[in-house]
Amino acid sequence: MEYTISRLAEIAGISTRTLRYYDEFGLLSPARISSNGYRIYSQKEVDRLQQILFYRELGVPLDEIKKILSSKDFDRQAALESHLSALRAKRKQLDLLISNVEKTIKASRGEIIMSDQEKFEGFIQKLIDDNERKYGEEAREKYSNESVDRSYAKLKSMSKEQYEELEKLTAELNETLKAAFEQGDPGSELAQKACELHKKWLCYFWDDYSKEAHIGLAQMYVDDPRFTAYYDKIAAGCAEFLRDALLIYCK
């Protein structure tokens, strides 16, 4: 079955402008261009557009969607499973919001007391997104999309409390790393503790921890200036120190 641009736009519930933009962007090309210059879409494009819209619904930026779908490792089945997981997480967040409104209604009637923090329960999307973008994006580029999509779903389902725990863990990791760095020995007890904390930190993002992935990431910290910059904010040379410590830890 073939579609012109408006037919496809109509069934998908989007504008023709969007489809043209996606073509221009290289995200979704038509199957062919007919003799009159019109875009013609087929079954394959329908399925690809569906995937795009799922990712879009989950807030994934278009350039990332493009990367994911273009990867030779892309697995449709796995992607669908991860959409399911992410959508369920999103529903949980929505339930938090619904619960928040219900509580706010009660508070406004004087039936309960609500803290200012509670009033924003469920509105942590941006913080989560930002955090994922800071840490997850780089990982996504290095590892299979399937794994990263599952990680994304996992992060999305974090409660605010878990998120705060992650923040604490991050702070503790950075402190420990700094102290170990000042000692100067990647094999020291303190350095190995930092590595343990780093592993724990990673398990907030990764479903399946593996030593080789950990080492690979550590090497990336040194190779990629953005990561180097992040750790070298703690102290200059800290990214390399962490890599050296992790080489020992993961042996």
Next chain:
Amino acid sequence: MEYTISRLAEIAGISTRTLRYYDEFGLLSPARISSNGYRIYSQKEVDRLQQILFYRELGVPLDEIKKILSSKDFDRQAALESHLSALRAKRKQLDLLISNVEKTIKASRGEIIMSDQEKFEGFIQKLIDDNERKYGEEAREKYSNESVDRSYAKLKSMSKEQYEELEKLTAELNETLKAAFEQGDPGSELAQKACELHKKWLCYFWDDYSKEAHIGLAQMYVDDPRFTAYYDKIAAGCAEFLRDALLIYCK
């Protein structure tokens, strides 16, 4: 309790940039500016920000949020009730999406057959938004925000099938109106049928129909060039004809 900008941003899960933007935009001003020039927010601002974030979560553009919250008719309790209603509607849409993924997974395994239309079930947000914007926005300006917010929630909860029914009804209304207009008599049976259809059409948007609201809207069709343009696409003079017919219908 008072907050500096970063404290408020933190508990709300948004950026300080967002708060500054909202200040500049006139959406959320601080309670006061301290002697050192810093923005200081209080309880009232906390509650207002919560409202803003609920509307934002529901996809309401900032300028509309501003209008709603600035209206002297704004009723916090009613707004919270409408957020609840809208969030529940949004949850329903999310359920549709989840169901869609589940079905797509089965289809990809060859367990079921799925039409191309079904593959986009739940992705009708944009169409609904556009439709609401086209028809609902004008009504919002004229009638109480409470009523419109409920209408918004009602439209949001429409299934795709209901939406298609609405499209059919719109087409039928336009045809009938055209035929009646060609007859030239606002009191004719056909013209009164068009009015009946128009009422039916409105009840997709309005919880509470009233004759005076209907007449008011009809007058607006003539007064506002955007509405006049819409109906005069059917035939020049059609907006006035519809008003005249409705004046008779609503008597």
Next chain:
DNA sequence: TTAAACCTTTACGTAACGTTAATGTCAAGC
């Protein structure tokens, strides 16, 4: 005193389209 964290304003840039204009193509009706 110093440094880090926090605050301000200003200003440029961005993502993902929406809207408009100009023009070509197709199909149905006269």
Next chain:
DNA sequence: GCTTGACATTAACGTTACGTAAAGGTTTAA
């Protein structure tokens, strides 16, 4: 064949809601 409306194209400007960076002032703790 002609006309008209629907559908298609490309190009280009505009929009919304911030993100990011720069420059500089204020507060706090060591």
